[in-house]
Amino acid sequence: MTQELDLDAVIRDRIRGLRLARGWSLDALAARCRLSPSTLSRIETGHRRIALDQLVPIARALDTSLDQLVESPEHEDVVIRPQPSSTPGLTMWLLSSERALHGMTVAKMRILPGPRPGRRELAVHPGRDWFTVLSGTARLHLGERVVVVEAGQAAQFSTMVPHAIVAQGGPVEILTVLDHDGERAHLHADAAGDAPPDPTEGPGSGDGAEPGPAA
DSSP states (O other): OHHHHHHHHHHHHHHHHHHHHTTOOHHHHHHHHTOOHHHHHHHHHTSSOOOHHHHHHHHHHTTOOHHHHHOOOTTOOOOOOOOEEEETTEEEEEOSOTTOGGGOEEEEEEEOSSOOTTOOSOBOOSSEEEEEEEESEEEEEETTEEEEEETTOEEEEETTSOEEEEEOSSOEEEEEEEOHHHHIIIIIHHHHTOOOOOTTOOTTOSTTOOOOOOO
């Protein structure tokens, strides 16, 4: 019973915290989830028991999931222990858990200059990618364009444009955020053994080389 009450209090705190983080009044959230402000106030303060048919619209209004709203905070391992995963010229560290927010995946990549055998085409897949350069210099191929991204700079682009990230002048380390399609294209393809176009290798990718036509 105590554990149930503790979780109930956690849910109430989450509702209130998410509401305040968005700068919403009780009236504003109540209007979005079609509850009366007095009902919502009693839910937040613990003067009314939370019902499932109330939690669903509240979670939807707060742009979160019911699972995230009610998950227990106990026994959650908040420390991620990334293990390197390497292929020729590329090492990756997965920095987010399997339950990453909104399906986004965070990864660190270390890319070496020079070609990677058998991986010459530019990648294309649905979604958007974002990365920031931690050290070194990255050369981002976007179709016919080449954009140089230095340490401390970031890039964001549609992955429906043929693209590749290449190290220029030496190794480059990037921190990247991928959506579901980007994670499948960039992180899981090698493990599946289907050898798709390599996201970190573009045509003419040798150190200092200019981009050429896609293979």
